[in-house]
Amino acid sequence: MDRRRFLTGAAAAGLGIAAQTSARGQSYPSNVIRIVVPVPPSTPPDIISRIMANALSVGEGWRVIAENKAGAIMTIGGSEVLRQPADGHTLYAIDLPIVAAPALLPNMPFKLDSDFVPVVKHSVSYNVLVVHPGVPARSVAELVEVLKKNPDKMTFSSGGFGTPAHLIGEMFKLEAGVRATHVPYQVFSQAIADLLNGTNQYQFITTLPVVELIKAGRLRALAVTAPKRVAALPDVPTVVEAGFPSLVAENWGGFLVKAGTPPEIVTRLNGAFNKALATESVRESLAKVGAEAAGGTSAEYGALIKSELAKWSKIVKDSGIKLPQ
Numbered sequence: 001m002d003r004r005r006f007l008t009g010a011a012a013a014g015l016g017i018a019a020q021t022s023a024r025g026q027s028y029p030s031n032v033i034r035i036v037v038p039v040p041p042s043t044p045p046d047i048i049s050r051i052m053a054n055a056l057s058v059g060e061g062w063r064v065i066a067e068n069k070a071g072a073i074m075t076i077g078g079s080e081v082l083r084q085p086a087d088g089h090t091l092y093a094i095d096l097p098i099v100a101a102p103a104l105l106p107n108m109p110f111k112l113d114s115d116f117v118p119v120v121k122h123s124v125s126y127n128v129l130v131v132h133p134g135v136p137a138r139s140v141a142e143l144v145e146v147l148k149k150n151p152d153k154m155t156f157s158s159g160g161f162g163t164p165a166h167l168i169g170e171m172f173k174l175e176a177g178v179r180a181t182h183v184p185y186q187v188f189s190q191a192i193a194d195l196l197n198g199t200n201q202y203q204f205i206t207t208l209p210v211v212e213l214i215k216a217g218r219l220r221a222l223a224v225t226a227p228k229r230v231a232a233l234p235d236v237p238t239v240v241e242a243g244f245p246s247l248v249a250e251n252w253g254g255f256l257v258k259a260g261t262p263p264e265i266v267t268r269l270n271g272a273f274n275k276a277l278a279t280e281s282v283r284e285s286l287a288k289v290g291a292e293a294a295g296g297t298s299a300e301y302g303a304l305i306k307s308e309l310a311k312w313s314k315i316v317k318d319s320g321i322k323l324p325q
Contacts, residue, residue: 028088028265035066035091035255038077038098044125044206044289045253049093051285052122052255055276062272066093073101073162078116079109086260088269092116095253096164099308103316104162104323113309116256117266118301120273123291124250126226127168127204128233130219135201140176140223140242143202147178155181157200159188161324164251167312168204168225170319175246184324195219206251207232208290225249232290252294252308254301270298 033056037049046068053064069077074097084090094112102108110116129140135154137143147154158165161184169182183200185191192209194200196218204225211232213219223242224230239247255273257266276282277293286293 028268029062031063031089033062033064033089033091034084035064035093036077036081037066037068037093038070038074039068040070041068044291045093045095047289048123048253048286048291051282051289052273052276055279055282056272059276059279060272073104074098075101075105075109078112081256081258082110082115084258086258088257088261088265090258091119091269092256092258093253094256096167096249096251096308096312097162099305100162100167100312100316102309103313104321112256113302113306115259117259117261118298118305119255119257119266119269120277120298121252121254121294121296121301121304122273122277123254123286123294124252125206125289125291126224126230126250127164128207128210128214128224128230128236129172129202129204129222129239130195130210130214131202131222132195132198132200133217133220134198135220137222138220140239140244140247143222144176144178147176147180151179152181154202155183155200157183157185157191157195157203159191160184160186164206164249165204167315168247168249170321171249171315172204172247174315174319175244206290208288223247252304253291254294266298 035049035053037046039045049066053066056062056064069080074094078092081090081092098112102112131137131143135143135146137146156169158169160166166182166184173180195203207224207230210219214221214233221233221236223237223239224233225247226238227240227248229236229238239245274295277295283293
């Protein structure tokens with residue numbers, strides 16, 4: 001009888017826990033969902049976060065807002081999320097630069113792969129290597145040859161220190177064995193202007209802002225950093241076709257929540273985002289900022305983050321990138 005009572009009680013306890021877990025998932029969200037965006041307003045990651053916030057509001061009937069907390073290579077936003085309860089009501093929007101942050105910041109305020117839980121990878125985009133028309137190079141190989149003949153005499157620009165354009169530019173220098181000077185800009189439009197007037201010679205830039213400039217001949221596109229050709233630039237070869245497969249690099253973005261968030265809430269969020277990413281309206285909105293819908297499981301996104309942390313940590317170390325003083 002004692003054994004029977006024990007088994008009956010254990011089964012009842014299990015059913016109770018399962019019921020509580022189910023109820024917790026069903027009752028989520030109980031408040032406004034806040035997406036903390038660690039970059040300035042009107043930048044592509046900010047725009048994408050707002051696209052996704054709106055998609056959840058429309059598709060799920062949830063109240064979702066995006067709030068900018070920019071600075072310190074996206075870590076200010078992460079610290080803000082960690083100050084909130086682990087209940088799934090505060091999300092951390094991240095993209096490529098955050099995985100280089102541990103190698104760049106001497107006092108990284110958190111561990112990305114243990115203090116947070118991945119929810120979903122929402123999108124990917126790629127950069128295109130463009131040169132000023134005055135640069136005598138019509139392929140990646142020819143640009144490498146020019147750079148090797150002129151060590152430290154040419155410059156490449158970016159939208160700021162630690163941005164994808166900067167990180168991919170440094171990776172290019174390592175992989176190609178060339179030397180050039182990085183010139184970061186706080187104002188993206190000025191970076192474009194100085195590329196057009198020849199102040200800087202080349203840049204790995206997100207495709208959308210330069211498609212028309214390439215078509216008009218004001219910039220020359222050498223390759224895209226994608227594994228296959230991109231729809232916006234169908235005549236531009238990939239870095240794989242150009243003979244530099246190690247330069248494949250995607251600007252991915254996604255959402256995390258604080259570690260300790262109940263798994264059923266993570267699952268609920270993942271499902272809602274995947275549902276939104278499958279809609280034509282979201283895919284079209286992402287395409288307007290040069291991105292493609294991604295999606296997938298929490299585990300898949302976690303594996304990507306882990307591999308990217310290792311990859312970009314090595315690139316930062318090998319290239320000797322240091323934070324400006």
